[in-house]
Amino acid sequence: MANDKTRKFSSLIVDGVAQAPSRAMLHAVGFSDDDFKKPQVGIASTWSMVTPCNMHINKLADDAARGADSAGGKSIIFNTITVSDGISMGTPGMRYSLVSREVIADSIETVTGAQGFDGVVAIGGCDKNMPGCMIGLSRLDRPSIFVYGGTIKPGAKRRDIVSVFEAVGGHAAGKVTDAELKEVEDTAIPGPGSCGGMYTANTMASAIEALGMSLPNSSAQEAVSYDKEEDCVRAGEAVMNLIEKDIKPSDIMSRKSFENAITVVIAIGGSTNAVLHLLAMAHAANVKLELDDFTRIGKKVPVLADVKPSGKYLMSELIEIGGIQPLMKVLLDVGLLHGDCMTVTGKTMAENLADVNPYPEGQDIIRKLEDPIKKDSHLVVLYGNLAPTGAVAKISGKEGLSFSGNARVFESEESALEAILDGTVVKNDVVVIRHEGPVGGPGMREMLSPTGAIMGKGMGKDVALITDGRFSGGSHGFVVGHVTPEAAVGGPIAIIKDGDGITIDAEARTLNLNIPQEEIDARLAQWTAPPPKENRGILAKYARLVSSASEGAVTDKF
Numbered sequence: 056m057a058n059d060k061t062r063k064f065s066s067l068i069v070d071g072v073a074q075a076p077s078r079a080m081l082h083a084v085g086f087s088d089d090d091f092k093k094p095q096v097g098i099a100s101t102w103s104m105v106t107p108c109n110m111h112i113n114k115l116a117d118d119a120a121r122g123a124d125s126a127g128g129k130s131i132i133f134n135t136i137t138v139s140d141g142i143s144m145g146t147p148g149m150r151y152s153l154v155s156r157e158v159i160a161d162s163i164e165t166v167t168g169a170q171g172f173d174g175v176v177a178i179g180g181c182d183k184n185m186p187g188c189m190i191g192l193s194r195l196d197r198p199s200i201f202v203y204g205g206t207i208k209p210g211a212k213r214r215d216i217v218s219v220f221e222a223v224g225g226h227a228a229g230k231v232t233d234a235e236l237k238e239v240e241d242t243a244i245p246g247p248g249s250c251g252g253m254y255t256a257n258t259m260a261s262a263i264e265a266l267g268m269s270l271p272n273s274s275a276q277e278a279v280s281y282d283k284e285e286d287c288v289r290a291g292e293a294v295m296n297l298i299e300k301d302i303k304p305s306d307i308m309s310r311k312s313f314e315n316a317i318t319v320v321i322a323i324g325g326s327t328n329a330v331l332h333l334l335a336m337a338h339a340a341n342v343k344l345e346l347d348d349f350t351r352i353g354k355k356v357p358v359l360a361d362v363k364p365s366g367k368y369l370m371s372e373l374i375e376i377g378g379i380q381p382l383m384k385v386l387l388d389v390g391l392l393h394g395d396c397m398t399v400t401g402k403t404m405a406e407n408l409a410d411v412n413p414y415p416e417g418q419d420i421i422r423k424l425e426d427p428i429k430k431d432s433h434l435v436v437l438y439g440n441l442a443p444t445g446a447v448a449k450i451s452g453k454e455g456l457s458f459s460g461n462a463r464v465f466e467s468e469e470s471a472l473e474a475i476l477d478g479t480v481v482k483n484d485v486v487v488i489r490h491e492g493p494v495g496g497p498g499m500r501e502m503l504s505p506t507g508a509i510m511g512k513g514m515g516k517d518v519a520l521i522t523d524g525r526f527s528g529g530s531h532g533f534v535v536g537h538v539t540p541e542a543a544v545g546g547p548i549a550i551i552k553d554g555d556g557i558t559i560d561a562e563a564r565t566l567n568l569n570i571p572q573e574e575i576d577a578r579l580a581q582w583t584a585p586p587p588k589e590n591r592g593i594l595a596k597y598a599r600l601v602s603s604a605s606e607g608a609v610t611d612k613f
Contacts, residue, residue: 061173061298064197065095068171086129094298096123096291097172098132099163099191101184101204106139108181108256111247111278112204115287119176119202122291128298130291131172135162137181140501140527141216141250145472150498152183153525154597156332157610159187160339164194173197174294178287180204180248180278182255182528185263186332192268193339196305198297200399201269202290203260205278206370207248214243215251217364217527220503224511227476231511248278252363254528257370258325259332261379265319266336267307267398271407275378277371296401308340311393315404317352318391321432322382323360326528327449327536328501330434334607346436346445346605350564353432356391358451359422364531365451366428368420376418377411384411389424428452437535439567440575441521441547441557445605447537449526450561457562458519458533459569460485462555467491468500468524475508475518482517485557489548490585491524492541493608497589497598503527506534519559521566523548525604535559535566537604543585550578 059066068077069091078091100116101109120130136158143149159179167175174197177188185201192199209215222239225231231239249256260274270289276282297303313333320329330349337344359382362368373379386392387408394405414421422428428451435448450456460483465471471488474480486505493499502524509518510532519533523541526534540546547568551557556569568575589595600610 060301061094063173064171065173090129093127093129094173094295095171096128096130096294097167097170097175098123098130099175099177099188100132100134101137101159101179102134103137105137106142106181107207107244107247108139108249109137109184109204112178112180115178115202115204115283118284118287119178119291122288123176123295126292126295128295131170133166135159137184139181144501144527145468145504149500150496150594152501153493153499153608154593156183156187156190157597159184160190160194163188163191167195167197174298175199176202176290176294178202178204180256182249182259182328185256185259186336189263189268189336190339193304193308193336196303198294198302199304200290200294200297201263202287203263203269203273205248205276205280205283206257206374207251208245208277208279209251209369209371210245211242213369214239215363215369216243217252217507219243220507221511224508227508228512246279251369251371253324253326253360253370254364255326255328256528258320258323258329258528261323261325262316262320262329262333264379265383266312266316267396267404268304270399272378272380275370275374277374293399297399300401302397302401304340307397307399308342309396310342310344312396313337313342313344314348314352315392315396317349318356318386319379319383321353321356321358321434322386323379324358324362324366324428324433324451327434327447327526328528330447331525331537331604331607335609338607338609338612349432349434350436353434356432357424357427358429358433359424359427361420361422361428365453373420376414376420380408380411381414382421384408384413385424435561435564437559437564437566439565440572441566441568442538443547444539444603445537446521446535446539446566448535448559448561449531451531455516455533457558457560458485459556459558460519462487462551462553462557464489464551464553468502468505472505472508475505475512480518482514484518486518486520487548487551488520488522488524489542491522492543493601493604494598495523495541495543497594499604499608500524501527502536503530506530506532521557521559533559538566539603539605541604545579545582545584547575547579549582550575
């Protein structure tokens with residue numbers, strides 16, 4: 056059997072007399088003699104019935120396999136895990152969410168490395184799937200492509216999962232009846248697909264498309280649609296072209312392509328989680344990327360998409376007018392995107408966008424450059440005596456650009472949520488939720504339950520929230536997450552006391568505790584590290600390995 060450049064890895068597994076046992080086992084899973092001469096394409100599927108985000112991906116994996124096979128490859132479908140943020144939100148189970156990103160990356164790397172696949176198509180739905188897939192593909196650096204599982208269709212009355220979380224807050228405030236809450240619960244999630252606003256899943260799908268690692272328009276297709284099926288078939292075909300031309304993630308994922316991803320995330324008003332995930336993806340790709348790059352790029356890129364959670368429109372409505380491709384063409388034409396970046400089509404970004412049509416006249420989902428929702432980024436990196444190594448705020452401007460108030464401190468998300476719902480938290484409070492960082496959680500839980508409750512109770516402009524944890528892409532209001540160093544390692548957030556003054560200033564990009572530095576130093580000198588919450592298992596292992604959120608919360612930074 057001849058070894059050729061398209062079978063760089065699989066030939067080591069199946070060629071020659073010594074590999075007869077390998078071939079024998081592969082015959083049992085459907086290989087013919089001719090299949091051993093073909094490049095092997097791993098189809099990494101995140102299918103499960105754990106969540107609606109991923110419940111349809113088994114069918115999409117079949118479509119991708121069909122595309123690879125039709126283009127001359129031999130596809131092999133394998134699975135990795137998913138967990139549901141929306142289901143585990145507000146519970147101890149949410150500690151496993153960010154951890155799952157690392158498990159997904161490790162499992163894709165492990166299976167592909169062991170089995171000798173020559174290329175990979177990875178299909179992800181719920182938001183940690185996507186950076187998890189991308190980290191795994193980057194580490195392997197074999198011809199690869201990512202496919203987004205697609206967004207969910209809107210529920211009744213244009214509802215989505217955030218509608219339910221905010222209805223819980225409305226119920227606590229007496230604005231939503233039991234019957235109304237039940238009706239929202241029953242109608243918000245109509246079927247398969249990722250959460251419907253510009254939350255983390257749709258944000259990361261858009262970022263990966265802008266990065267050049269998925270086919271044009273892959274981010275802007277509904278989960279249950281002909282377009283999504285065809286996207287998967289084309290991805291299977293495209294990976295064969297990448298194998299033939301030996302185009303790898305390292306040829307695509309450059310510093311300039313990460314700048315493109317950041318630019319698009321800002322323009323679409325994307326999730327703060329994109330900061331965490333893009334930092335982690337860049338680390339895996341050996342690309343230098345820092346928090347300050349988001350500030351640098353954010354100064355010149357406006358927010359143009361009027362999308363949920365802070366805006367009006369859902370992803371399905373953006374899809375109807377053309378997705379993000381026309382927006383990217385606008386950004387390219389004014390010099391805000393690097394057009395010379397290679398993509399998984401085998402063409403550059405500029406070549407991909409050359410024939411893209413503009414948005415239809417009269418649409419108001421994507422604003423014109425001269426009429427932005429915000430003239431610069433909504434993702435604001437803050438520094439100060441509360442965040443010496445940075446924090447990330449999501450400031451749309453609707454909630455104001457600064458907030459000063461008195462700290463109301465909680466050692467967990469659950470205790471904070473209870474206080475918000477029972478009326479303990481009042482106007483001018485700055486809710487501080489600590490010991491929820493990557494180490495302290497462990498796992499850096501998202502905080503959609505407390506932010507949803509604040510918004511649902513109508514306190515979005517009256518109460519701020521800061522945490523060493525993070526926020527769901529569905530969170531909005533005056534919120535600051537990723538405060539580093541985190542409380543569990545002795546960051547200043549650990550020594551805040553009830554009643555301390557705190558100021559968040561998005562224009563000055565500062566987060567400060569309004570007490571003398573001598574008092575801060577004295578409190579830090581008295582601080583002692585809390586005992587670990589977990590001593591065995593994956594959470595304990597994660598807490599020992601994980602880096603700071605300001606570095607992407609990665610587990611292989613040695």
